[in-house]
Amino acid sequence: MKITTAITNVKRDIQLQEWSEQIKAQQESGMTVTAFCAQNGISPKTYYYHLRKIRECCLESKPAIVPVAVPRPNSDIRIEKNGLQISLPADISADTLLELVHELC
Known part of the structure; x- marks a missing residue:
């Protein structure tokens, strides 16, 4: 069972990476989501589904705590x-x- 879970996690990570690249390409294209999806044969519904999944993944990951030195005047x-x-x-x-x-x- 652990091998299946590991494979499933790897597949999910690859899919998230691929969709992250698609979403970045859309944002950098300057086109609307509708126009970008039409040009690339993607359903807007599918685009927004994966955008939501990426956002959820980002929220699930724990934020890094970075110490910041505040300079004294x-x-x-x-x-x-x-x-x-x-x-x-x-x-x-x-x-x-x-x-x-x-x-x-």
């Missing part, structure tokens, strides 16, 4: 008014910044 906050320049650290609290802006204005 290294530039200071600069405020200029009437020739006066003030540089503040980027991690200044919002309350302190708000108080300073109110004092300047």
Whole structure:
């Protein structure tokens, strides 16, 4: 029984790959699905069936978790008014910044 399951899975994967290529070709062709299907002898119903199967397969696969490093801001906050320049650290609290802006204005 395991050989039959393996063969079935391989056939399904090959079919998904072939239809993925067809769908990519349609998208790159610039034609509508109806026109592409007519030109290639494919029923639009069959096209959409396989498109749905490909989407379902993509949803079933587990997403990869990729760590992302978020850069810390290294530039200071600069405020200029009437020739006066003030540089503040980027991690200044919002309350302190708000108080300073109110004092300047």
